[in-house]
Amino acid sequence: MRLHWSRRLALGTAALLVASLAADAALLATGHAEQVTWFSTVPGWWALLGLVGMAVVYFVPWLLGHHLLERPEDYYDRHDELHRQHDAEGGWHA
């Protein structure tokens, strides 16, 4: 499936990026940047975490789901139905 990438989205992203970096620079310049972790004052860090974090949060579940976890809707119902059928046919005694 293709990515959704339009001119308007590209312009918006660019504007956000500029504003974000400017905000980081302003926080550093005015002494408002709080050094609570090693990464908290790295310019552009939060924008990067938002983008990369979003990709990680999307693709890790997708990979796990696709290869390991996902099953058809009726996975458990079908299983229960087989048991009901087995019992109706006399179960073990049949």
Next chain:
Amino acid sequence: MPSFPPALIMLAGAVAVAVVPRFWRHWAMLAFVAATLAYLFLGLEIGDELHVQWLGFDMAVLRVDKLSLVFGSVFVIIALIGTFFSWHMSIRGRQVAAMIYAATALGVVFAGDLLTLVVFWEAQAVASYYLIAAGGMERSLQAGTRYLFVHLVGGSALLAGVLWHYGDTGSLQFVLFDTGHASAWLILLGFAVNAAIPPFHAWLPDAYPEAGVTGTVFLSAVTTKTAVYVLARGFAGWELLMFAGVAMALYGIVYAMLENDMRRLLSYHIVSQVGFMVTAIGIGGPDGINGASAHAFAHVLYKGLLIMGVGAVMQATGRRKMTDLGGILHRMRWVFALYMIAGFSISAVPLFSGFTTKSLVIYAAEHEHIDWVVFALYLASVGTFLSTTLKLPYGTWGGPRRDDVPVGRVPPGMYVGMVAAAVLCVGIGVYPQPLYAALPHEVTYDPYTPSHTVNSLQLLAFTFVGFMVFIRWMRPHHGITLDTDWLYRRAAAPVRVLVQQPLEWAFGASERVARRIVGTIGRAATSPEQALGGNEAVALAERPWLGVAIGAVVVTVAVVTALAQLR
């Protein structure tokens, strides 16, 4: 007047709801829940206690401190909101169960000893089982049964731990546990089940979506947060909980991203958000306990609003899966707007409640310089924003306009409940000081620093950019995901084949043999001409019941004699 447990007012309310006529039931609920809230704020004071003697035990049925008041008050507030939300629904059993459920939660948070806690804990499991099983579908009953099974196992672990603890220490006081006592680990196991700590969490996304639309509002608020309370009370600073909490925060996100069912998605987010609280408890200290308490308070409200939002959609459309919805924004604008207030709250957008409470949890980790926890919690925040506030609304309301989805009327009571929760979500976000003042320890933290505000907006804005780029990939799809409940749902088959069916066969065979023996003796007694001959036999044949009795006596004597010989 001496103080008494607030649970008693709720229990009295449950009795009143059970006996008053249909028209008065809602008013009775409202009156008793409002009376409980008034009693919490006006009738109870920090330090109040009440002890009763029972079976030789000194039971502290009431202990009031700031921690119990924070949790107790939010349980009553959500009960009040839930009462409005369920105003259109008048099913006596569910209303009574909801009142009892809220009462048991209050019983737990104001319990000063472990025995009182266990009593209310077990009662809570039964009341919540009813709320789930009364969902109205066969699936509800099945999920409720699984829920009860898991919680009875957890409750048994808790009871065993409490008895062991009493044997070891001679005390039933509910205070901070020591890691050196094995009994404390058993108690922790019991609490972990209710807190939905993986791998004991699968009951939550299995059961909550199967309850009724209104019942889920109560459920989502109480069980896990009661567990958060007892963990904060008994296990603060246990480092294991910090690791478990981070795992929960990320685990819930992974599954939420895969979900198609709206309420299952939100259920996984309960796991994730409770993970934040458990992390804070594991970090411990005043910051950790404040963070867990504040976030639990806000979580009850915004999660309630999220559940109410999708509940209103279900009520109006009769659909619960995103693949069956979409394109209905133009017909449910208000519900969407109210849902988004909850979405912004859970995502910690500035001016919404999560911003002022979730940041307390992260602050606790920052204060202890545990950078990897800070990083993991921010990653979980990205996932929360992506799945709850972007993906779910997009799948439910967004997309091309659809007129083939039937959209009925949303009852006014539902709007009242949602608006009340939304006002509180915004109120805590804009002016958190009253909540901070109610927390167990003094709060010096200010969430609205330029750095925190700007960084949060950057994080969310670029997550949104990523969502827009991948928006075509975000469409929900059919299917379910396997979780640890597979172990007792699917793997039960081999157990059935290896254990249950051979036992059934053995019992069946022995039953057939016994019947044959009794039948033979009975026939010999009732048709003695064939077996015995003579007048005595004819006399017996006229009274068949006597023959059966003699046969039974003979068999019993034979069995008892044989058993005596064996000894």
